[in-house]
Amino acid sequence: MRVGRIVARMVLPAVAGLAVLLAGVPAAAPAWAHSRLLGTNPADGTTVTSPVAAVRLTFDELVRADLSTVVVEDANQRRYADGPVQVLDHEMSQPVHPLGSGDYRVAWRAISADGHPVQGEFRFSVALPPGQEPAPPVQPAPPVEAAPVGATTTTPAGPDRRWWWVGGAVALVAVAAGLIRVRHGRAARTR
Known part of the structure; x- marks a missing residue:
């Protein structure tokens, strides 16, 4: 039961943070677009x-x-x-x-x-x-x-910024998973 609470305390904020991060992506989409x-x-x-x-x-x-x-x-x-x-x-x-x-x-x-x-x-x-x-x-x-x-073609002149968002989201999920694993390991040792 204790592990479930720890996971819930770690996963819910991570998921909420990821949702907030990804919610800003559609709003920034026009900045990625090129003239048509x-x-x-x-x-x-x-x-x-x-x-x-x-x-x-x-x-x-x-x-x-x-x-x-x-x-x-x-x-x-x-x-x-x-x-x-x-x-x-x-x-x-x-x-x-x-x-x-x-x-x-x-x-x-x-x-x-x-x-x-x-x-x-x-x-x-x-x-x-x-x-x-x-x-x-x-x-x-x-x-x-x-x-x-x-x-009509589009030729990028530099790196595409949307990959920074994707990379940030992946890094956030990886950090959250690492924290869950560390906490889960500590909880198992303290039993």
């Missing part, structure tokens, strides 16, 4: 029938201007950027030279507010009415590597 692309303008897979002055990407959280890139190119890998990427809060935009009718690929890379890069690409087409075709760009830019074809 919510939408683009022009939208992925659409055909635009009016001139495009800029390509816009909207994210679910703030993105940083430094090291964020947007590459807009046609089927011949001619680039259409007209100046640097502009970032304002959750929106990243790339002004472009006038786009003629055709298919375009946009490869982007954004730096989340937490410093982690996210990247992806999307495609759209332009179908301007006759007489609205712009003059071709004066000099095409040389091709450089952009984001790989496929879905």
